[in-house]
Amino acid sequence: MSKPTMLSYILEEQEKLTAAINAYPANIDTAINGLDLAAANWLVLGTGSSINAAKSAKYYIEKMADVKLAIEEPYNFTHYEKIDPQLQVVLGISQSGQSTSTIEAMDKITNHHAVHTMAVTSIPDSEITKVTTSTLDVLSGRERVGYVTLGFSATVLALMLLGLRIGVKKGLVTPQQESDELKDFLELTSRFNHVIDQSTKFFETHRKDFQLAPRFTSIAYGPAVGTAKEMETKFSETIRVPSLGVELEAFMHGPYLEINPEHRLFFIETPAKPEIIEKAGLLKAYEQKHTEHVFTLSLRSGEAEDANTLALGNCSDEFKAPYLAVIPFQVFCWYISREKGIDITNRIFTDFSQAVKSKTAVQDYV
Incomplete structure (x- = not known):
């Protein structure tokens, strides 16, 4: 098998994300098991592409699930933010599941008061899942290059489908509307x-x-x-x-x-x-x-x-x-x-995550 590249992962998106939609709602229902559906005060923690995915899905989630969703950078949250005592649900997004700052921010919140914490990741047995109530597997699998594409799109999709499913469970979205939304996601994915x-x-x-x-x-x-x-x-x-x-x-x-x-x-x-x-x-x-x-x-x-x-x-x-x-x-x-003459298949700064302690383990990229 040839070495995967950023482009090869982009070319997998249509097939992989179609499969993720067809797997709905199994992974979503696993993630929301035990979640209080009346909880309307949500926080999402993530950095880099993770926070970008949260911003991409925010308004869809709020619309479908009727929740208020705040988004924060985890490192700043840990060291500077006050915790809202009314906070009820916290999502920590880390595709690798090894984001040190996100894990630390989740710990800060759970040490303050009881909340439902959810890891949103492509690796459901990763470190972040050890500190959360539940895990939302975005179903993209491990991405072996440092520039995430498939995993980013899978995270956006999983977050949107999470919002849809919460809306269904709360009775805000009818079965017909749910079916229509899924058809719309499939149609968009068919364009990729x-x-x-x-x-x-x-x-x-x-x-x-x-x-x-x-x-x-x-x-x-x-x-x-x-x-x-x-x-x-x-x-x-x-x-x-x-x-x-x-x-x-x-x-x-x-x-x-x-x-x-x-x-x-x-x-x-x-x-x-x-x-x-x-x-x-x-x-x-x-x-x-x-x-x-x-x-x-x-x-x-x-x-x-x-x-x-x-x-x-x-x-x-x-x-x-x-x-x-x-x-x-x-x-x-x-x-x-x-x-521009840049070969992104050649890794650079391979010691970075160790040097600055941004990940819990050395990144296994090709």
């Missing part, structure tokens, strides 16, 4: 391979433009802010030039001042209220006057308005849009890094 092909062709069209880029910024709103933040994380890890993922309004309060003719901008267009769409359109039109390197990822149309638009087809539910929207950025990471 086509979106990978589209994204690859889009890269080929803009190969030189991307290769010369000194800086990337992605701009999003609502649920897709999680996608923009994952772009920031993955581009930094793989392409290794300054990269920023930022919320629409936040961009207008400072970051817009750094734009110059060489700046590359991605606008992530998802369904939203008319006033949000209008504001995003005004910003894009303004920035197009100052740099010709403005690109659009659209989940509102299957027809590209120009050569700089990657049209992924309509995603009618903006709360599910992040599940599909991240795929192009994953593909771009692989190809742009190679175009």
